[in-house]
Amino acid sequence: MNNRLLHTPEGVRDIYGKEYARKLAVEQKLQNAIHCFGYEDIQTPSIEFFDVFSKEIGTTPSKELYKFFDKEGNTLVLRPDFTPSIARCAAKYFMEEKVPLRFSYNGNTFTNTSNLQGKLKEVTQMGAELIGDPSVEADAEVISMVIEALKSTGLTRFQVTIGEVDYFRGLCEEAGLDEDTEKELRSCISGKNFFAAQELLEQKQIPEPYHSILLKLADMFENIESLEDAKSLVKNERSLQAIARLEKLKKRLEQYGVAEYITFDLGMLSKYQYYTGVVFKAYTYGIGDAVVKGGRYDNLLRKFGKDTAAIGFVIVIDDLLEALSRQKVVIDVPASGKIMYYRAGDETDYLVKLAEAAKLRKEGIPTVLSPEITENEEADQ
Numbered sequence: 001m002n003n004r005l006l007h008t009p010e011g012v013r014d015i016y017g018k019e020y021a022r023k024l025a026v027e028q029k030l031q032n033a034i035h036c037f038g039y040e041d042i043q044t045p046s047i048e049f050f051d052v053f054s055k056e057i058g059t060t061p062s063k064e065l066y067k068f069f070d071k072e073g074n075t076l077v078l079r080p081d082f083t084p085s086i087a088r089c090a091a092k093y094f095m096e097e098k099v100p101l102r103f104s105y106n107g108n109t110f111t112n113t114s115n116l117q118g119k120l121k122e123v124t125q126m127g128a129e130l131i132g133d134p135s136v137e138a139d140a141e142v143i144s145m146v147i148e149a150l151k152s153t154g155l156t157r158f159q160v161t162i163g164e165v166d167y168f169r170g171l172c173e174e175a176g177l178d179e180d181t182e183k184e185l186r187s188c189i190s191g192k193n194f195f196a197a198q199e200l201l202e203q204k205q206i207p208e209p210y211h212s213i214l215l216k217l218a219d220m221f222e223n224i225e226s227l228e229d230a231k232s233l234v235k236n237e238r239s240l241q242a243i244a245r246l247e248k249l250k251k252r253l254e255q256y257g258v259a260e261y262i263t264f265d266l267g268m269l270s271k272y273q274y275y276t277g278v279v280f281k282a283y284t285y286g287i288g289d290a291v292v293k294g295g296r297y298d299n300l301l302r303k304f305g306k307d308t309a310a311i312g313f314v315i316v317i318d319d320l321l322e323a324l325s326r327q328k329v330v331i332d333v334p335a336s337g338k339i340m341y342y343r344a345g346d347e348t349d350y351l352v353k354l355a356e357a358a359k360l361r362k363e364g365i366p367t368v369l370s371p372e373i374t375e376n377e378e379a380d381q
């Protein structure tokens with residue numbers, strides 16, 4: 001038999017039974033937590049025009065997109081990232097809306113990464129976007145929502161690390177880095193690739209103190225975590241304003257009562273270029289990657305014709321489930337239903353059992369109606 005008939009391609013997988021039940025239960029908890037903040041569900045298609053994820057948007061690189069053509073010759077892609085889709089949708093249907101929009105969503109994203117990375121190519125993400133509110137209070141709302149959502153799943157040991165991309169940008173300007181070097185350095189720092197950053201800074205002959213400060217941003221063990229330290233290292237207005245924003249945010253998060261979950265890392269940058277301010281990631285034990293990623297993207301909606309600020313996040317459900325299972329966090333799943341057996345060929349018995357099954361189902365009790373396996377075996381487990 002053709003092997004491909006039973007197997008899935010690399011990077012995608014089937015989920016069934018208890019594992020799928022756990023996934024649904026966790027999604028439900030997360031969604032309830034997000035709904036508690038008044039976010040409204042929205043669904044966008046899995047397929048979009050290529051332009052929604054083009055280079056100018058600043059999301060997943062083109063070589064990692066699943067691209068194909070429709071019959072009209074349009075180039076389409078499977079969405080790699082929800083944020084541009086939500087931005088497009090908000091611009092299309094809420095162009096004139098002045099009141100902030102709060103959307104939440106759940107679905108799969110697709111990235112055509114190399115097999116060597118061992119990552120899933122199709123992942124389930126649940127996220128939320130707050131569009132039209134540039135304030136620090138909006139940042140605090142979104143970050144505390146992440147914390148409440150994670151707590152609602154039973155996760156206790158996690159940290160949300162917060163950075164500010166303008167700190168890095170201001171520092172690069174102050175150090176006189178050209179745009180290409182800044183981009184290259186950003187990719188070294190976002191991957192915490194210390195040695196590549198070191199090589200680049202040496203090659204470009206970046207003078208002190210910038211050489212050391214920029215290198216420190218790429219250092220996994222010596223991150224710039226204290227806002228005081230971060231402030232003392234720079235002179236430029238852009239970086240100083242970034243720190244001032246984080247100081248205000250810290251205060252707001254304390255007022256939300258979630259300060260214990262927060263740390264800062266000024267070297268935290270994202271590979272996505274649409275971020276303009278506060279960025280954050282949540283980490284927990286049992287999984288190397290961040291289980292939540294998010295940030296402020298105040299210029300993205302303008303590309304779709306609606307000039308408004310926004311901030312949001314996604315929870316990577318598959319990674320969160322992995323972490324929950326490694327941490328042995330118990331997730332209650334609905335009990336399996338009853339089985340109502342009937343004697344095959346016995347019309348009267350069949351009708352009796354059918355009526356009983358219908359009654360139980362009406363009461364909301366999941367019930368399987370099945371022919372008896374052996375003569376004497378009639379159980380209603």
Ligand SMILES: N[C@@H](Cc1c[nH]c[nH+]1)C(=O)O
Pocket residue numbers: 081082083127128129293294295296297311312313314
């Ligand atoms: N879409 C981003 C997360 C995000 C949502 N909103 C803002 N940022 C990601 O996949 O990493």
